[in-house]
Amino acid sequence: MCPAAKISFGSDYMEGAHPAILKRLADENFTQFAGYGTDTASEAARNKIRAACQAPEADVYFLVGGTQVNSTIISALLKSYQGVLAAETGHINTHESGAVEASGHRVMALPQREGKLSAQTIRAALEAYDNDAKKDHCVMPGMVYISHPTESGTLYSLAELEAISAVCRAHKVPLYVDGARMSYALASSANDVTLPDLARLCDVFYIGGTKCGALFGEAVVIPKHGLIPHFFSIIKQRGALLAKGFVAGLEFDTLFTDGLYASIGRTAVEAADRIRAALEEAGYPQAYPTHANQIFPVMTREQIQRISEEAELGHWEDLPDGRSIMRITTSWATKESSVDRLIALLKEA
Amino acid sequence: MCPAAKISFGSDYMEGAHPAILKRLADENFTQFAGYGTDTASEAARNKIRAACQAPEADVYFLVGGTQVNSTIISALLKSYQGVLAAETGHINTHESGAVEASGHRVMALPQREGKLSAQTIRAALEAYDNDAKKDHCVMPGMVYISHPTESGTLYSLAELEAISAVCRAHKVPLYVDGARMSYALASSANDVTLPDLARLCDVFYIGGTKCGALFGEAVVIPKHGLIPHFFSIIKQRGALLAKGFVAGLEFDTLFTDGLYASIGRTAVEAADRIRAALEEAGYPQAYPTHANQIFPVMTREQIQRISEEAELGHWEDLPDGRSIMRITTSWATKESSVDRLIALLKEA
C-alpha cells in the first residue's frame, strides 16, 4: 500500500482513530464482552454520555454511520404518511442515495441560508400544511432535520436552535439534529450550543464518532427515555445492530473519558482558523461564514490546479464565472506541518 | 469496567480482533485514505480475496454486519414480487427482526435437516410454484439462501452444494451463501468446500469477518462482475456504506495476507473438537452432528446449573422432557486453559 504523498484536506474521515481509542481496544482485546451493546463497556459509555448531556434518563444507542443513523431515526419517528423537513442542502436530501425515501418517506426540502433552516421557514412550512384544505392528500411534515455543524460548515446559535425548538414543540413535531461533526462545533469559539442544550431542545440527536476520532460509530441520544419503543428491534431490523457492540462502546467510553470528546476537535478548529485567516489575508472569498472544521474558499481554475499539485482539496460546486467553491476540511488528525504547507500553497497560488 | 470472571462459550463475537489486525490499524493510523472503500487498502484486500477465491473478475464489497449484508443482498437480487427460499432455521427467518420483510420480501421457510436444505427440497419448492395454476397470485421464489456453516453448526458437503447449485441454475434462481462463520468451516477437517468452490457454485456469498477475527466487517463476493448494477448506491442507500471503508479494507487485507483467514479458525475448531470428544466420552447427547465451532449438547437442568456457575454457555432450546439444548461456541480467541476448564466442568456435572 502506498498512500498518496500529497497532504489531503479532502475530508475528515481519512485517518484511523484517536490513539487513546486504539490503545483501549488493544488493552481490552481479549476481554469477553456480551453481544449487541448489552456489555459493560457500552453501558459505561452510555452513562458518561448521559452525564455529559445532563440527561440522566436518556436512551443512548451506538450505530455505525451517519446515513444509517439518519434513515433509522427518521423512519422510527415518522408515521407512514409523514415526511421530514430539511434544508435543501441537508445531507439526507443530497448525498444519501435516497435512503429516507427507501424507508418510505419524503424529504421535504426547504430553502436555507448558509446551510441553515430558520425557525420562520419551518413555521411557515408547518402552517402551510395545517392551512391547506387538501392537506389529507399531501405529505404531512412529521419532524424536522437539521445538522450542527451544517453541511456548509456553519453553526446554529443557541438562540436560533431555541427558536427552532420552540416552533417544533408548538407544532408537536420532533426535532432531530445530525451531529456527524459535533466535536468540531463543540471546539469552536463561535459555538454556544452545548450537549445539555441539545438534550434540552431536541427530541433525538447524534454525537458523531466516525468523523470525530473513532474508527466508526455514532452515539444516538434520545433524551426522553422510551420515546421510541422497541428501538433495539428497529436497529436490528435495519441491519444497524453491531454484534460486537462493545467495540463502539469502548470507543465512546474512551471519547467521553477525561473530556476527550470536548477537546478532540480543537486541533481541527485551530487549524481551520489559521487557514481561514490565511485565505482572508490572501484575498480568497469564502462561500459561507464557517466556524468549525470545514472551509469553502472560492478559487480560480489556475489556483486549484497549482494547489492540487501538492494538496488535495474537496470540490464543492462550480460557479457560472468559471471559478469553483472548494472544500477544505481539517480533522482531529490534521498535522500542523500540513497546515503550514497548505497556507504556503494558498499564498503562492 | 469489570468483565465477568467466568469463562464464556456464549458466542464467537465476544473478543476484539486478531492481534495482526490491531497492529495493522495502529501502523496505518495516520495514513490518509480515500473514503467509501475507494482506498488502496480496500483495493488490495479485494485483490487478495479475488485470488483466494480464484475469481479474478469478482466484485467484492465490505459491509459491516451479517443482517445488513443479508437484507442488502436479498433486496438487491429479488424483484418486488419474489421471496427468498431458506431453511426454517435460517438466520434470516429467525433472528433478524424481520429485516428481509422490512425490505419488502417474504422469507419462504422450508423444512430442513440439521440446519441444512437439500437440493430436493429446493427443487420441490421451485416446481410447486412453477406448477401452481394460481402462481401469479403467489410469492415467486426468487433466490435461495443457505448458511455455511449453518446455524446448527453443520456443514454442507461439496456434493450437497453442487447439487443445490445445479438446481438453482436449472431454475435460473440465484444461490446466496451466508458465510458469517466461514473461517470455521475452512478450518474443519470435515469440510470439503473451498472458497473457489463457493465462487464457482454461488452467485453471491459473504466471507465473515465479525465472528472470524475482525473488529467488524463482512466481505461480499459476487463472482460474476456486474451482476448487481449500481451496488455501491444500493449499499449507501441502505446505510451500509462505511465512510472509513479503509478500516474494513485494512482488516480484510490483513486476514487475506499469509493465509491468516484460512488458519484463523483452527484454534476454534481444535477446541471444539476436544469439547465434542469430551461430551461424547461423558455421555452427553448432541443435537446436531457439528464439525465447526458450534456444539449443541443436550443437558439436564442440574448439569446446566452446575456448569453455569463457572462457565457461560448459550441456551438454544428447551426440550419437552425438561432437558435443554445448549450451545457451546468457540472462536479464534478461545484459550486452551478455558477449554481445559470447560472439559473438567463437563465431566463433573
Add this chain to the structure above:
Amino acid sequence: MCPAAKISFGSDYMEGAHPAILKRLADENFTQFAGYGTDTASEAARNKIRAACQAPEADVYFLVGGTQVNSTIISALLKSYQGVLAAETGHINTHESGAVEASGHRVMALPQREGKLSAQTIRAALEAYDNDAKKDHCVMPGMVYISHPTESGTLYSLAELEAISAVCRAHKVPLYVDGARMSYALASSANDVTLPDLARLCDVFYIGGTKCGALFGEAVVIPKHGLIPHFFSIIKQRGALLAKGFVAGLEFDTLFTDGLYASIGRTAVEAADRIRAALEEAGYPQAYPTHANQIFPVMTREQIQRISEEAELGHWEDLPDGRSIMRITTSWATKESSVDRLIALLKEA
C-alpha cells in the same frame, strides 16, 4: 363477447351487481357528489353500517378490493418490527402475491384446522414470543388476522370468536377479521356471529361487497373511532382512495337499505345447502365442514372430467391418491336452474 355457455361455480365474483345497486347507480347518475368519500351517499351508507353493527362511533371507510384492504389495514396497525399472525391457509399467506411483505411485515403463519385458528394456537404464539430470551431479535406478533367465513368455507362460532378476542385483548394485540364473504356467513343457519358481535369483539373488520352483490367495494369498520389516525391519508397513499367514492357509497347505502345485505346471501347458501345434500347423498366426501357458499368435494379424475364438460368448478388441491379437492362456489346471483343442472351432473358422474 361470447360468454361461456357452461354454467360456472368457479367463484363468487363472476356476475355484476344486485339489480337494486344498478338501479340506484342509474337513478343517481347525474347527481353531483363530492369527491373521495366525503359525499352524502357515503355518509348515509356509513350511518346505516354503524346502525347495523350497533357501533355508533365506528369509523367506516370504503375501499375497492380485498387484498388492498388487507394490506392497508395490516400496515396501518403494525409497527415496523411487527408481523401478523394468520392461519397458514389465510388469504394473506397464500394468494396475495406477498402484499403484506411488500408493506414491510411478515405473515406469521400458524397451524390451522378447517381454515380456522384456535384461541390456544394464538395464545401459544404470543406467549412463545413473550418468553423468548432473544425476542428482540425476532419478529413481534402485532395483530391477528382471521377470515369469516374462512378460505375453507367454514365458520367461526361465536364462542370461538369470543375466545380469540379474549386472548387478543389480554395480550393487547388487535384482532382483524377479513369478511370478504360476510354476507354468506350472515345467511347461514349455522352461523351465530352477528355484525354487532364483530364490532364488539374485533378491532377492525371489513364487510365484503365485491363477492356479495356489489360491482366492487369493501366496507372497513373500525368500531373504536380514531383507532387509526389519519387513515384517510394512509388510504390515499396506498392508492386505495376512490375519487368517485360516492359510487361505493351508493352501493353500500343500497346494500344496507331494507336489510338487503342480511338477505343477499340467502340464495347462495340455500343453493350451497342443496348441493351439499346432493353430494352427501351421492357419496362424495367433503374436505371441510362448510356452511356458507363454498363447498369442497373430493372427486376422482373421471368425475371431474364428466362434470367439467357442462359445469365449471374450481380446482383446489390434488390429493396423493389421484383424486382432487374441488371448489364449488355459489353466489347471490346463482340461478336455481344452474343448481338443478349441477346436482344432476353430480349424480350422474
Add this chain to the structure above:
Amino acid sequence: MCPAAKISFGSDYMEGAHPAILKRLADENFTQFAGYGTDTASEAARNKIRAACQAPEADVYFLVGGTQVNSTIISALLKSYQGVLAAETGHINTHESGAVEASGHRVMALPQREGKLSAQTIRAALEAYDNDAKKDHCVMPGMVYISHPTESGTLYSLAELEAISAVCRAHKVPLYVDGARMSYALASSANDVTLPDLARLCDVFYIGGTKCGALFGEAVVIPKHGLIPHFFSIIKQRGALLAKGFVAGLEFDTLFTDGLYASIGRTAVEAADRIRAALEEAGYPQAYPTHANQIFPVMTREQIQRISEEAELGHWEDLPDGRSIMRITTSWATKESSVDRLIALLKEA
C-alpha cells in the same frame, strides 16, 4: 340523500358514468365472466385500445384509480436507487400523500412552466446527474413523469412531446404519461397529440376512465410487450387487481366502441371554451393558457363570494394581493344550462 341544489364545477369526478356504460353493465349483469381481467370483455377492450393506439403488441391493464396507477407503474419501472423526474406541480409531487415515496422512491421535482416540463429541463437534470462526481451518493433519475393534460389544464404539443421523448431515449430513461384527463385533450382543438403518438413516444401511459365517463378505472398501456415482466403479480401485490376485472373491461370496451372515448370529452371542452370566452370578455385574468376541461380564472374575494352562492368552483391558490386562482372544471356530464348559468354569474360578479 339530498344533493346540493347548487351547480358544481368543482371537479370532473362528480357524476356517475356515461349512459352507454351503465346500459352495458346492466345488459351483461348476469353474464358469468372469468376473474382478474382474464375475461372476454377485458380482452375485447384491450384489443380495441391496441387498435386505437395503433400498438398491436401493447400490454394493456385496467386498474382502478390514478394514484394507484402512478405508484404501481413508477415502482415497477424504477430500480431501488432511482427516482422519478416530475414537474413540481405534478400530481405525484403534490396530492398523492407521498405514495411514490411510500414505494421507496424520490419524486425529483423540477421547475415547470404552465404545468409543463420542457425537454431542456429534463436534459439538464439528467446531465447534472451524469456529470456529478458524487453521483453514486445521489438519487439517480430513472424515469420521467408528465401529465397530459397537465394539472394546470395545459397541453403538450406534439413537438414538445417528441422533444421530451428524444431526450428520454437518448438517456435510456423511460417516459411515462399520466392521462387521467386524456379524453379532454383528445377533444381539444388545440391538441395535436394522438393516442398513436403516445404509443410511439412513451414507454407507459394511461388512458383515464374515472374522470372521463367511467364509474372508475384507468387503462394502462405499455406499447412494448413484456416491458414490465410479471406485471400481473405486481398489480396484485399492490392491491390494485380487481377480482371483477370484467367490470372495468366492460367499461373500456364501451368507451372504445364507436369512437366514444374520442368524442366523450367534446361536451366538456365546448363548455370550457364557452366559459373561457366569457371570462375573457368579462375581463377575468386566467392563470394558465388552458385548452382542455380545466380553467383557472383569477378572482377577487367579492367575485368568489357572489358566484359561490349559486355555483361551486374549485379553490386553487391564494395570491399575495388578496385575489385567488380558482379552478373551473367541466366534464362529459356538464349540462349546457349549467354553463349558461355560470356564464351569467361570471358576468354579474
